[in-house]
Amino acid sequence: MAARPAAGRRAVEVLLETELPRAEGRRLVLVDAVWAGGDEEREFTVRVDGAARRVHVTDQDSPLGIADAWRRHTTETDPGGDSVLVVTGRVPADQLGWDLRGHAVRRRPLAVEQADIVKQLFGAGDLDTRMVRETWLLDALLEAEPPGGWPRAGSVLTRDRALRALLAARVGLGDMRADSLDLDADTLFDWSRTPAGPRLFAELPDQQRAGLAEWLEEVTGPAAPTLLALAADGRGADALPLGALASAVLACPSAADAGFALGTLFGRALGSFDVLGPYAAAATGVLTRWIAQAEAGGGAGADAHSRVLAVLERADQLAETARLTGLLAGDRLLPSGYRTRLRSLAAALDGRPGPAQAALRDLADHQLAVLHTESTERARTAVRLLRWLDTPQAAPGSVGRSVRHHMESTGWVDLAAGILAEGDASRDSEVGEAYHRLIARVRDRRRQLDEQFAAVLATWTEAASQQAPNGALLIEDVLAEAAAPLARDGGRPLILVLDGMSADVAVELAAGFDRRNWTEIVPAAEAGRLAAVAMLPTLTKISRASLLCGAPAEGGQDVERAGFTAFWKKRRREAVLFHKGGFEGTAGHRLAPELLGALADDRTIVGVILNTIDDALADGRESGRARWRIGDIAKLADLLGAALGAGRPVLLVSDHGHVLDRGPREAGPVVAEGVQGARWRTGPAQSGEVELAGPRVRAGGGRVAAAWRDDLRYTARQAGYHGGASLAEVTVPVLAFVPSDSEIPAGWAALPAENTAPEWWRGAAEPAQPQETAPAPPRGKGGRKQPAQSEGLFPQPPQPGHVTPGEQTVRSKPYETQREFVRNAPAGPAVAAALDALLEAGGKLSPAAVAAAAQAATGKSERNPQRFVTMLERLLNIDGYPVLQLVESGRTVHLDKELLRQQFLEGTPS
Template identity: 55%
Template sequence: MVEALLETELRRARDRRLLLVHARYDSTAPTDFTARVDGRQRQVRVTDQESVLGIADAWQRVLAEPDSDRLLVVTTDVPAGALGWDLRAHAVGRRSLTVDRAEIVKQLFGASDIDPRMIREAWLLEALIDAEPKEGWPREASVLTRDAAVHALVREQLGLGRADGGNSLDLDTNALLAWSRTSAGPSRFQELSPSEREGVTVWLTGVIGAAAPTLLALVADGRAQDAMALGVLGSVLSAPDAPPGASFALGGLFGSSLRSVEDLPKFTASVVGTLARWIGEAEANTAQGAEARQRTFSVLDRADKLAAEAGLGHALRTDPLLPSGLKARLTDLATALEGSSQEAEAALEQVLSHQLARLHQASCTAARMAVRIVRWLDTPTPAVASVGQAVTDHVAQWGWADRALAVLAEGDPLGGSVVGQAYHRLIGKARARRAAIDEAFATRLSGWTRTATADAPAGALVIEDVLATLAVPLAGAGKGAPPLVLVLDGMSAAIAAQLGDEIDRRVWTEVVPAPQDEEAPRRQAAVSMLPSVTTISRASLLCGTATSGKQAAEVQGFASFWQRHRREGTLFHKGQIGGAEGHRIAPELLESLAGDGVVGVVLNTIDDALDHGREGERTRWRLKDISHLLDLLNAARDYGRPVVLVSDHGHVIDRSPKGQGPTKATGVQSARWRTGTAAEGEIELRGPRVLEGDGSIIAPWRENIRYTPRKAGYHGGAALAEVTVPVITLVPSQELLPPGWVVLPHEQAVPHWWESRADAAVSQEAETSAPRRSRRQKADQQVEGLFEAAEVVPETLTLGGKVVATQRYQTQKAFVRRAPDAKAVSAVIDALADAGGRLTPDAVAAAATAATGRSQRNPEIFVTVVQRLLNVEGYGVLDLVDAGRTVELNIPLLQDQFGTEQP
């Protein structure tokens, strides 16, 4: 107070050294100190006097000090009239000053006026005078408002708010909760006087909301570090199964800090909201994300501990925020896995709705895979009718189950034993079904192999015909560059499913030959050579004929094959792909990609991982996990080349118990084949497709048989996963679609049981209800225009049928040039409605194609035209979202615009 008086009063009387103040000085305050006055340090002495004589004596003593410019402040209650003029002549203002706190504050902030409300708040004025920073209060306006003053106070006293000043709008619940977890802020709040704490609390409540009183009460009680954890536990009041004593236990946790029960829900909501934001930040794979993750779990782990100590564990068993709640939901899922797929899906929804699910992606992915396996086990028992059908179904269905099992085998990262046991039992059921499929396939393979050749493959695509059947048509499309053939050595159907999911559908379109029968288009699959090893299968693939050999033979055979098709063919192996320093791809390879010849590249990442033990630790193969794959795909896109992603054989993962050695057998030639007589779990293979063992070998169909030291995985046997060769064919533009080929939307490449029950039902219905077309019709559709002018109104009035039958639709159609067939638009609406309102452009175009029998060569243009039909007056009934990757239908807006109802 004295420093403030000196600062404000001596500006008008710089030659004075005596300050008379009508007040009493606190006996505990210092009497001699240094203060900054008018920009420089001055020595100050304060004395409290009760008489005129005492005042005069104190002043004479200061004057008698040699070479001193000490300031003397005399506090006294002597009436002003009793002071003589000789004494008052030396005093500032020539009078005894009164303490006007409001005036002092006004001067300290450099304001000409202050908010009138502040005059009545002694706590605020005293606090502002007491807390003045060394550099002074900010001087920002001619009128000092109450909000600006309190904001400046809490920023200085508590460290709350922007360091550069600003207004109170930067204070919110998030900032206050984060402040409560600092080390200095809460302790500074505790040091405030009771009146100042109360005043600050009232102000922060007005600015921030009802969460402030409870939080600051906890801070004042020294429980700042537990404040957010206690806020999380406040949700027990709304828990449906909260025991009768839950409120009492919660009250015991809060103690006297809980001023009102009505404030608790508001405080809890604020804490939960802040944690939700932290969880969102924690998802980022950055240093800030890691810090947010640490903050989040620090609060939630403490909340779990407090709940357990207070006996609230059962009441919060499945809490949507606590880590224990997520573990409990996973435990419930483990129980549901023993029941129906509907029960498992319901339990999975509970797991995924937990807010921490986003931070436990590995656990949630395992949970998803478990439910997918349950759904797969609920499908009819698979039948193996032929080798060709089996490898196709393996790529389309069973390989996806292998993909799920690979993830599930790694277990639940959260470490729950109950969940782990449930997963183990589920894996056992799935492997039993897979073993039955493998055994049936091995029997078919044994009979097929005796007579099968490239000329008579009995309905199967053999590996030596892959280039002729799939790469040659892409090379002969005549509208762009020839294809890039990428051989992913050892890629199984499970890995192909993963990579297919990762391909950017905005850049690449998956295409396949139109089926020759009435089935829907499917991803291609071939049968490897036997035994399914690299030196035989890869050489046969690249040479286009049944053969064996290593890299030199492959290079020569690849060139010869394309020479027969009047193309130049160049093959690159492992050491020729990567460039020198400063180059991602070797200049020779880039030069070939820029040329007119077919380019082949062999990528060994997967096979190397199997050989060196890394596959066993990996449950997912992303595009970036395979060396050079992304770079090559990008280069192919830049040069306008189609791409053929193909394997030479698949593989099986080592599932034998740790410590178990190789299977003892005679005639061992490799990890998964030998000569001799077949035993249990093995099959004899003989015939023109067997290029080892003088045309006869023994190959195991059981996955857990190996004849050599342990590795991460193996190939060469007769298991379906080893013999199946998946093929993914991509074009950068649908203009490169070969005659007789069709687009394969991603939704059709995914088995119906892979997604939720509702999505599976939609997919099954689409498969069974799609119009059947003859081979002639399928060929004709490739040369027809983008849209068909003839109008065919759907017979059944589905939602789409009702829309296209309205007068509003007919009016819109009159303004759209070359509008699609009404049947196509109806099918698009129904497909989107059945899928919950979201599909890819390819799937939308496929729905129109299925309804009309006429191909939509450019899905994006087709969707744009349908938008013009449905987006009445510019309202977003149909939109492209996710950067054009997804078509979204707003069904309520559609019904409103066209006056229809959902059937």
């Protein structure tokens, strides 16, 4: 016997809304279907022609029952009213008398056509023919109609659209009003983590769950049935963690042993082991995309970051309950795999760099390395320090060479040690202890260098003066040797004095300059950044006054302002110096109008003192955080922005450095005689101190005892100190930058970012030799090197008879033709050298590095790296093909090797 059709409340409502407007006042509706609604739904209201009509529903299976129900409705329930009686049941029309049929709408029982009702609910003209046979779907659509109604479907309601709308309405999966089909594995797994979605799915009737699962498998892939089975089993929240765990199990060497334990975790949701592969692939695909989103950053990145870690930590918990943790220790996705690799790296830190570097590569290969950024970076920093420890240690040689080497190498050691001292974010005790041991080895070696430097400093100080610097750049000569050259030919440098900035802080700040806007420069005769020697003892009132006066001096702000103005007046330039409080803007101003006015004046040299670092040593930065970024220095970002807007070069300089206090909190000051400051006193030198005397000693009657050990102090505990004789305190960093769209001043050259870090930091295959192992070029007053052969990043000129790819390019016919259309094109050797440098570097270099390669080959200064790269683009990008282009918002030059070959080197080996 065929199943009797059923009609619920919504089906009856739609039927009445259709029939009653043309019922000519009839109040009896016979429905040829059994009632599928509940008893509580037998009375309701419908709107007909804008008016509310009360409806009563009754079930009757005989003509007499129908007649009796109609009599009671008209005489007892609603005599003389307009309410409607709906009678459901299966009484054939030919058994009904004509008197009863005369009261009924259409004078006969009305059939409930679910397909027609669904069409009407969606406002569709027609229905997907496949849906007519799927009564479960039609029933579900009638039952699940949302309060606002189904969205309009247009001419045809397709099966896909109907199912998408049903999923959204019943289980919260997707958007029922979306125009496109936006369901995929990502959406499905994301839905599985919602609090209500899987529960609602579990509550659906079996036939609906089966039909939806079948369709979702067609749309999203083979992972859907397993995921939905987990949801139906009340474990939807574990769908993605189990997928990650399945991926780990399938990839582990003991997959057969782990498979049974994994099966117990899935339970009855796992139909067969054959589906594990596709399910694991879908889950890891979702997680990989989330990891990429997290790496991209922003609000969505932060959300993806937390989602990934929550899922994978849960996967590790499940693995532990199934005793799978040990088998999955090497997995590339699970957090336990990352922790295992991190511990392996930590264990290797007690040996030579080779095994640690291999462990670092293994750690970086883990998919969570990009999410655990700080932990991965600290591990990389630890390996860098291990490489430094493995380099030969040479004697300092001279004060000038020592401070330069500190700026170029040992200052980076201090930065790395500070980063590592902050501890690992994982709080793993094994990792922390390994870092602690490594830091101890580094500090031991640094103290040896400081002790050696202190002895050289004591000898040098006895006779060194501004007239006889003995190869060192003195702090009082910085304005003459660095600022004045920037002021030639109408230059207007902004001189920023960061009180207390040591070399480790300087290299970190320099790395934060946006290379799209700024180009770092150094004197053309120098191989690296400038470093000066502070006045002694290394105090602000002595060193800063000497810096700003351009001569040995001592005093406060009045002395500094007068000396700064006098220095520039001798050079026929006006100058103004702003101290703390004088450059900060009032309400509504980020910077003081007086400062902005001075920066806008082409005649004025501007100096600004920033005290943030020095102030933090006394009462800020609890525990001495290692890293200082531009945003950490009050108003530095605003000052750089103002200088950029005014087209001014910037000279970033310190007056002295500092050491941080990383000793035990209970350690008190050293008791000594003649204490004058935190790190210096009068009297004979004791252990950890050096006696300094001579014309450069501007306190204590020209003779002091200064601490060279970083853990020695004479006063109450602070975050850090200065006044002593360590390399970190005596070295004065001097950094220069020009706006990237302006020309590099004469006598200066771009410093590629690739050339700033020492070799041990960059990770060369062989340890870098310290600079002291090679004789330094002779220096004149102020420590200026004589011109020397360029070395380092770029290769030596090719041997005779060897033609490089760059030379082949500039000799090619396409290049010669293109060059005719480019005005003022750079010389062929410059272009060839730039291309060869890019090819050697793997196709990517900074604009400054590309320009420096050209300059090294031709001897001609490329004074605007951005413009040089633009000329290369015009020469090489024939017909719009991007052989060479600026990427990463202008920070990087990218050379497409294959396009270069196709355009210029066709027929040559690739």
